Amino acid sequence: MFEAADVTPRMLMGPGPSDVSERVLAAMAKPTIGHLDPRFLEILNELRGMLRDVFQTKNDLTLAVSGTGSAGMEACVVNLIEPGESMLVCVNGVFGARMADVAERSGAVVTTVSRPWGEVFTADDIKDAIADKGPFKLVGIVHAETSTGAAQPIEPISRAVHEGGALLLVDAVTSLGGMEVAVDDWNIDACYSGTQKCLSCPPGLAPVTFSPAAADVIMQRKTKVRSWYLDMSMMMQYWGRERLYHHTAPINMVYGLHEALRIVLEEGLPARWQRHAAAHDTLKKGLESLGLSYLADPAHQLPMLNAVAAPEGVAEAEVRTALLEDYSIEIGGGLGDFKGKAWRIGLMGESATKRHVTALLEGFSALLAGT
Amino acid sequence: MFEAADVTPRMLMGPGPSDVSERVLAAMAKPTIGHLDPRFLEILNELRGMLRDVFQTKNDLTLAVSGTGSAGMEACVVNLIEPGESMLVCVNGVFGARMADVAERSGAVVTTVSRPWGEVFTADDIKDAIADKGPFKLVGIVHAETSTGAAQPIEPISRAVHEGGALLLVDAVTSLGGMEVAVDDWNIDACYSGTQKCLSCPPGLAPVTFSPAAADVIMQRKTKVRSWYLDMSMMMQYWGRERLYHHTAPINMVYGLHEALRIVLEEGLPARWQRHAAAHDTLKKGLESLGLSYLADPAHQLPMLNAVAAPEGVAEAEVRTALLEDYSIEIGGGLGDFKGKAWRIGLMGESATKRHVTALLEGFSALLAGT
Numbered sequence: 001m002f003e004a005a006d007v008t009p010r011m012l013m014g015p016g017p018s019d020v021s022e023r024v025l026a027a028m029a030k031p032t033i034g035h036l037d038p039r040f041l042e043i044l045n046e047l048r049g050m051l052r053d054v055f056q057t058k059n060d061l062t063l064a065v066s067g068t069g070s071a072g073m074e075a076c077v078v079n080l081i082e083p084g085e086s087m088l089v090c091v092n093g094v095f096g097a098r099m100a101d102v103a104e105r106s107g108a109v110v111t112t113v114s115r116p117w118g119e120v121f122t123a124d125d126i127k128d129a130i131a132d133k134g135p136f137k138l139v140g141i142v143h144a145e146t147s148t149g150a151a152q153p154i155e156p157i158s159r160a161v162h163e164g165g166a167l168l169l170v171d172a173v174t175s176l177g178g179m180e181v182a183v184d185d186w187n188i189d190a191c192y193s194g195t196q197k198c199l200s201c202p203p204g205l206a207p208v209t210f211s212p213a214a215a216d217v218i219m220q221r222k223t224k225v226r227s228w229y230l231d232m233s234m235m236m237q238y239w240g241r242e243r244l245y246h247h248t249a250p251i252n253m254v255y256g257l258h259e260a261l262r263i264v265l266e267e268g269l270p271a272r273w274q275r276h277a278a279a280h281d282t283l284k285k286g287l288e289s290l291g292l293s294y295l296a297d298p299a300h301q302l303p304m305l306n307a308v309a310a311p312e313g314v315a316e317a318e319v320r321t322a323l324l325e326d327y328s329i330e331i332g333g334g335l336g337d338f339k340g341k342a343w344r345i346g347l348m349g350e351s352a353t354k355r356h357v358t359a360l361l362e363g364f365s366a367l368l369a370g371t
Numbered sequence: 372m373f374e375a376a377d378v379t380p381r382m383l384m385g386p387g388p389s390d391v392s393e394r395v396l397a398a399m400a401k402p403t404i405g406h407l408d409p410r411f412l413e414i415l416n417e418l419r420g421m422l423r424d425v426f427q428t429k430n431d432l433t434l435a436v437s438g439t440g441s442a443g444m445e446a447c448v449v450n451l452i453e454p455g456e457s458m459l460v461c462v463n464g465v466f467g468a469r470m471a472d473v474a475e476r477s478g479a480v481v482t483t484v485s486r487p488w489g490e491v492f493t494a495d496d497i498k499d500a501i502a503d504k505g506p507f508k509l510v511g512i513v514h515a516e517t518s519t520g521a522a523q524p525i526e527p528i529s530r531a532v533h534e535g536g537a538l539l540l541v542d543a544v545t546s547l548g549g550m551e552v553a554v555d556d557w558n559i560d561a562c563y564s565g566t567q568k569c570l571s572c573p574p575g576l577a578p579v580t581f582s583p584a585a586a587d588v589i590m591q592r593k594t595k596v597r598s599w600y601l602d603m604s605m606m607m608q609y610w611g612r613e614r615l616y617h618h619t620a621p622i623n624m625v626y627g628l629h630e631a632l633r634i635v636l637e638e639g640l641p642a643r644w645q646r647h648a649a650a651h652d653t654l655k656k657g658l659e660s661l662g663l664s665y666l667a668d669p670a671h672q673l674p675m676l677n678a679v680a681a682p683e684g685v686a687e688a689e690v691r692t693a694l695l696e697d698y699s700i701e702i703g704g705g706l707g708d709f710k711g712k713a714w715r716i717g718l719m720g721e722s723a724t725k726r727h728v729t730a731l732l733e734g735f736s737a738l739l740a741g742t
Contacts (some may be wrong), residue, residue: 001633001636001637002417002420002421002629002633004398004630005401005403005414005417005629005630006401006625007397007401007404007408007410007411007414007626008404008410009402009404010404010405011402011403012403012407014405016619017402017403017404017405017406017619017622020403022621022714025399025400025401025402025403025623026400027376028399028400028623029397029399029400030376030377030378030398031378031380031381031391031396032388032390032391032396032397032567032573033378033379033380033381033383033388033701034381034382034383034701035388035574036385037378037381037695037701038695039378039379040378043376043378047375049373050373054649059508066438066442066575067437067438067440067442067485067600067618068437068618068619068620068621069618069619070600070617070618070619071437071438071618074598074599074600098599101595101599102599104595105596105597105598105599106597108596134506190478194619196403196619197624202403202621202622202623202624203406203619203620203621203622204437204575204621204623204624223475224472224475224476226476226477226597226598227445227476227597227598228441228445228469228472228473228476229438229441229442229445229601230600235617240638245443245706246441246443247438247439247440248387248388248439248440248565248567248574249439249574250439250573250574250575250624251388251567251573252391252396252399252573252575252619252624252627253575253623253624254612255376256623258376259375259376262372262373262375264372266372270567283587303548312412324408324409330404330405330408335616351435
């Protein structure tokens with residue numbers, strides 16, 4: 001028989017999950033009630049309202065998919081694409097590449113446009129791709145590329161996409177709650193996120209929102225969505241007025257996200273973005289004074305995800321292990337092109353504080369001096 | 372700003388979720404740590420071991436999918452089926468019908484064999500279907516049909532399926548932990564469950580297990596699995612030795628299931644099955660003494676899901692509402708063919724006790740006398 005799963009608390013400064021507030025953990029431990037209990041349906045309605053506030057949208061079709069952020073990505077793609085339809089995916093890191101893979105599996109005819117890792121796309125990149133290979137039904141792009149730390153400006157891309165007659169899908173997994181994500185003002189048609197980044201809730205739900213134009217596309221599909229579990233028209237029969245059973249909602253995860261969103265809105269979005277920016281500024285100065293350099297284009301650096309090159313001759317994995325074992329601080333390693341070459345330091349939600357930054361710089365400083 | 376999501380505790384006696392132990396709720400509130408933290412990886416390994424014990428299998432490919440039971444269904448189907456392959460689905464209720472829908476969306480050429488709601492299948496039904504319309508790559512059947520309360524004997528079906536050269540997929544969402552599910556002895560190739568039924572954990576994870584033969588089929592696919600999120604070969608790169616990032620595991624849900632499985636194994640499987648059977652016997656006597664009759668074939672009645680006909684002239688929804696409001700007891704209504712005509716009473720996991728049965732019978736007795 002195994003012992004209870006006791007865990008050592010960490011300072012979570014990797015690419016997610018981030019530190020979770022005691023308030024959110026306590027909410028997750030509230031008694032489970034039924035997914036059709038009138039009280040639970042009220043909680044779901046409140047959750048939808050708060051998600052709209054955080055996404056800065058009036059979109060009716062806004063809810064939390066019962067899976068992690070990648071399920072949100074798949075839900076957006078698989079509901080908007082019918083087999084044989086065309087999608088352009090912008091790839092400048094792991095998550096753009098993942099979106100292209102998801103799209104191919106959904107039956108899309110996928111075209112990719114690429115930028116080197118760490119760079120971002122311009123409106124001209126999109127216009128050229130549409131002119132050369134378009135038109136496309138859907139264009140997908142990552143707002144905050146967690147593998148590189150690059151922050152993609154969305155507004156110019158959105159104009160280019162809509163001028164080209166396509167719908168715009170944006171990955172806001174890492175950005176939502178930590179920097180501006182203005183779904184309506186930026187004219188985003190579908191947007192998804194995760195809970196374990198700047199919303200500081202444990203992983204397990206994926207907030208998604210669809211514009212009226214995207215919702216129309218879903219409602220007028222000629223073929224069934226390839227995924228039963230992620231079929232938005234069926235999910236809406238539960239989340240909407242009909243309250244038809246689709247699958248059993250993850251009740252206690254919903255409690256957790258409800259409380260996490262309350263905390264986000266209590267702080268206020270602009271104050272929260274400012275806090276992330278301030279923590280990033282302090283971290284950046286400290287890392288650079290240790291001689292570390294960022295991997296993303298400096299003009300487009302995310303506040304909440306800091307990817308820096310591991311210096312030549314430093315065993316990057318050993319530094320991460322020592323940080324975890326000796327300081328109880330978790331940071332991430334590189335993915336894909338950056339595997340073995342980079343550290344990824346997250347300042348997300350509850351982890352975007354001076355206390356976190358100071359503790360990490362202390363640990364880094366001691367470990368790099370010792371190597 | 373919304374208030375905190377306080378909830379009134381209920382006695383959960385519907386088709387799931389069931390009551391959740393304080394121990395499981397407390398486990399869910401433990402500090403979130405990283406999905407690659409060595410301690411978390413230990414917890415995952417322990418979880419896999421306990422899932423094997425509960426499924427009564429030695430299958431290496433045993434893990435918990437990051438979604439609810441329906442995600443487990445989809446994961447099994449979509450990984451075992453390549454577009455154009457043939458699948459036979461046995462339909463005698465909502466969940467068999469759902470499996471056929473999932474299979475069609477996965478690209479399977481689906482044949483269904485049907486039995487009236489409440490009845491179960493014989494080996495001859497399967498042999499005849501295979502002779503008439505086979506061969507099939509995969510045959511899917513529901514062990515515990517939650518919409519009717521019928522208990523499907525699996526062993527004779529399994530022999531017929533394997534004699535016919537197919538793989539056997541079994542839905543054990545409602546049965547696992549509440550009655551015998553012997554994956555190895557019954558020669559089941561793929562089996563999935565949910566957490567919120569007889570395991571008494573909140574909804575959000577789907578235990579799945581695949582036999583070596585099924586795992587081979589997955590590893591030798593010619594096409595990519597249609598769902599990126601549910602791709603078992605990629606999931607195993609994280610759950611197995613490689614520990615490659617696929618998606619972020621739902622950390623705190625894993626804590627909850629780990630504790631729920633510890634409770635199941637502390638009690639012991641045979642004792643737990645016996646407790647479910649005893650609670651059912653008491654409930655059945657009580658319901659029949661109130662003049663209520665079961666909908667499923669009496670020879671094949673599940674212990675944990677009791678579907679009874681609402682008497683003529685009784686407003687079944689009003690009784691459910693009154694039970695919830697006046698007694699804080701949740702039961703379920705009918706689905707599909709039984710909508711508006713039935714009550715579904717669950718005795719699952721922590722809810723399979725004399726205390727629950729007594730409270731429900733008291734409430735029912737008072738409300739039926741009053742109607």
